Amino acid sequence: MTENEIAKIVVDLCVKIHKILGPGLLESVYEAALVYELKKLGIPVEQQISVPVEYDHLHLDMGSKRM
Numbered sequence: 001m002t003e004n005e006i007a008k009i010v011v012d013l014c015v016k017i018h019k020i021l022g023p024g025l026l027e028s029v030y031e032a033a034l035v036y037e038l039k040k041l042g043i044p045v046e047q048q049i050s051v052p053v054e055y056d057h058l059h060l061d062m063g064s065k066r067m
Helices: 003-021 027-040
Strands: 051-055 058-062
């Protein structure tokens, strides 16, 4: 699957989720719904993966690995 194909699936799912849940919820709610929908389609998903970031000589490891 190409990046464009994956992007189309994600955008379509985000629109579907927003139509069902509506606006104003926490980002984590939309994230959980998106992960659920992607897994239903058999698309492997990893959430909140740690990303090493350097900011003003400070090492930040943001995110925690959840499956």
